[in-house]
Amino acid sequence: MTASWDSLRAPASQRRRLRGGEIPTPSTTSWREQQRQARAQLAAQRKAASAIPEDEQPSFGFHIGRLWVDGDGLFAFGFFLPMAFLVQFATLGAAAIAGLVPIYLFFRRKQLNRVLAPRLFLFAFPAFALFSVVWSETTAETLKYALELVVTVTAAVMLSSARNQRAVIKALTLAFLIYVTDALITGGRVLVGAYGGDAFSGLTSSKNLMADIASTGLIASLAGIVISSRTRDVLWLVICFVAAALELYCVFAARSAGAVLGLAVGLTPLLVLTPLVAAGRVVRAWLTSTVAMSLLIIGLNYRVIAEAMISLSSTVFDKDPTLTGRTYLWYRAFDLIRDRPVLGRGYFSFWLQGNIDAEGLWRYAGIQERSGFNFHNTLIDLLVTVGWVGALVLIATLLIGSVTLVRRFVDRPSLALVFWISILLYELSRMPIESLGFQPFYFSTTLVFGALGAAFGRSAARRVAHRPLRSAVPVQVWPVNYASEAWANPRLAPARGSLRLLRKQEAEG
Numbered sequence: 001m002t003a004s005w006d007s008l009r010a011p012a013s014q015r016r017r018l019r020g021g022e023i024p025t026p027s028t029t030s031w032r033e034q035q036r037q038a039r040a041q042l043a044a045q046r047k048a049a050s051a052i053p054e055d056e057q058p059s060f061g062f063h064i065g066r067l068w069v070d071g072d073g074l075f076a077f078g079f080f081l082p083m084a085f086l087v088q089f090a091t092l093g094a095a096a097i098a099g100l101v102p103i104y105l106f107f108r109r110k111q112l113n114r115v116l117a118p119r120l121f122l123f124a125f126p127a128f129a130l131f132s133v134v135w136s137e138t139t140a141e142t143l144k145y146a147l148e149l150v151v152t153v154t155a156a157v158m159l160s161s162a163r164n165q166r167a168v169i170k171a172l173t174l175a176f177l178i179y180v181t182d183a184l185i186t187g188g189r190v191l192v193g194a195y196g197g198d199a200f201s202g203l204t205s206s207k208n209l210m211a212d213i214a215s216t217g218l219i220a221s222l223a224g225i226v227i228s229s230r231t232r233d234v235l236w237l238v239i240c241f242v243a244a245a246l247e248l249y250c251v252f253a254a255r256s257a258g259a260v261l262g263l264a265v266g267l268t269p270l271l272v273l274t275p276l277v278a279a280g281r282v283v284r285a286w287l288t289s290t291v292a293m294s295l296l297i298i299g300l301n302y303r304v305i306a307e308a309m310i311s312l313s314s315t316v317f318d319k320d321p322t323l324t325g326r327t328y329l330w331y332r333a334f335d336l337i338r339d340r341p342v343l344g345r346g347y348f349s350f351w352l353q354g355n356i357d358a359e360g361l362w363r364y365a366g367i368q369e370r371s372g373f374n375f376h377n378t379l380i381d382l383l384v385t386v387g388w389v390g391a392l393v394l395i396a397t398l399l400i401g402s403v404t405l406v407r408r409f410v411d412r413p414s415l416a417l418v419f420w421i422s423i424l425l426y427e428l429s430r431m432p433i434e435s436l437g438f439q440p441f442y443f444s445t446t447l448v449f450g451a452l453g454a455a456f457g458r459s460a461a462r463r464v465a466h467r468p469l470r471s472a473v474p475v476q477v478w479p480v481n482y483a484s485e486a487w488a489n490p491r492l493a494p495a496r497g498s499l500r501l502l503r504k505q506e507a508e509g
Helices: 002-009 031-050 071-084 091-107 109-134 139-160 165-186 207-231 234-254 257-272 274-278 281-300 302-316 326-339 356-365 378-385 387-411 415-430 443-456 496-508
Strands: 061-064 067-070 188-191 198-202
Touching: 061 071, 067 071, 071 091, 071 139, 071 165, 071 443, 091 109, 091 139, 109 139, 109 387, 109 443, 139 443, 165 198, 165 207, 165 234, 165 415, 198 207, 198 234, 207 234, 207 257, 207 415, 207 443, 234 257, 257 274, 257 415, 274 281, 274 415, 281 387, 326 356, 326 378, 378 387, 387 415, 387 443, 415 443
Parallel strands: none
Antiparallel strands: 061 067, 188 198
């Protein structure tokens, strides 16, 4: 003990520890100055973190040299590329999608509670589809496709909550660019129209599918152009411009009336809402409410607009008044709906080989493969398979998610939300003439549920933790004589031997 006190009383240059190196010289900076410097350093760290746009904060990833590969963008690319090539990849593509989902969940396992809790209602329709196994005419097929739908919705929900939404949009752009480039190089054409003619069908025999892929990619590419121009990312700006040019050509070459009209609706938010990102909340609320009222008026006058669409299609795209046989499909579907109007026949239990009604419609449409067909109307397809109950479940999900998405844009706008609103409007506008939004392992289903999930924000950003301020100056303990105060607090009194020693020294002094 005496050696310790003596070492502390010694000059600074001669001090040494009993264990370790030399004791550093105390800093001349005051305690208050140290506190001020630490607070300034913490504020600088937080400012540097907030300088990155909120929808571009990375969650996880890795470096390849100087190139940073974002984890969310990588998984988005891995999901959508096989979805676009699903006709070509078939079982291999479905296996790739199903295998990526648990891996993605593992990487984001710490965020699952916060991500899934507000989005549980999005699983209402997949749960109903899974429950339809009870009354399905084809139990095994319904169970298989319902589980695939659960996987698809899970992937969509996780992507919608990705921290770096801009990386997700870039991944979509790149995936659709690869498909469109391959389709232009090796794709073909099909005969269409009441008066003859052909249309570009790409890698499939369906021009509508080709137009749908190109239109979806075009919306992602235009959103990428806006994002890249703001971040001054020249490389991605060039990539998005090339992708938009190729996809625009494919849309018009496919001569799909539904894709062109849906694209016009889907691009409206990009033109109207993008300038509102930097506007005030009142301006956003007023203009967004105006757009919502316009959409409501369009919905109430849907029959008149549908007749105008049919007339426009027959004059511009050389289509017959039946929209290439859709009216007969709807007529036959109404007979099937009257048989089981409440619960339907079971999820994905109609368009299967061996079903007499499906075989007859395939023969009517001249489809030799006897697969890959639908009623070309989302509501009618739902009523045939899951009845009015299932249709109302999906409609309620779409309504809740859409209203919440618009509300979030008004409160916390971003370019990523503009993209999701554009995608959602594009898909909703095409539902009356196409079957969309509930097929498993299909990019349109992923985008619809992804847009609905984007209404509840992204996963929490990495914040600079607030740590208690600690002084870098080593604390030095100096001996204090508590002998005179020991009468007030006995615990402060030194040991008996030390006390006698002190008294002896004091007496000698």
